[in-house]
Amino acid sequence: MFRVTIQGTFGDLSAAGRASLLAGVDVLQAAYTPAGTFTCDRSISAFTFRCQVPADPTDGEHEAVQRAVAVLEAHGHPYRILRVAATDLREVKIRRKGGSGGPANH
Structure with a gap:
């Protein structure tokens, strides 16, 4: 599983596209989902x-970014990509409290 973050700018949005983004953008609900989530400012210029x-x-990473861009494309908004970052969750190490391998409690 990969988590991909794409930062970019919107192109010429239609009134319906602008309204759809304003209605669907909730900074508190920003999450990595299979359908993707947008966050942007009220001017709807950058996202x-x-x-x-x-x-x-x-x-x-290359394949993951291609899949994420395909999901972005499916939203149908004109855009320009500025930056992309991908995290391979298969490589993320989880540190657990109180397990072996950590410093001893004295």
Whole structure:
């Protein structure tokens, strides 16, 4: 599983597209989901798009970014990508409290 964050700017949005984004953007609900979530300012010029995409065992960052861009495309808004970051959750180490391997409690 990858979490991909795409930062960009919107192109010429239609009135319906602008209204749809304003209605659907909730900063408190920003999450990495398979359908992706947008956050943007009230002027609807710049955005951050968060998307969670599945990964096959041989998939790398390139494949994950391609899948996330396809999800972004499906939203149908004109855009220009400025930055992309992908995190491979298969490589994330979880540190647990109180387990072995940590410093001893004295």
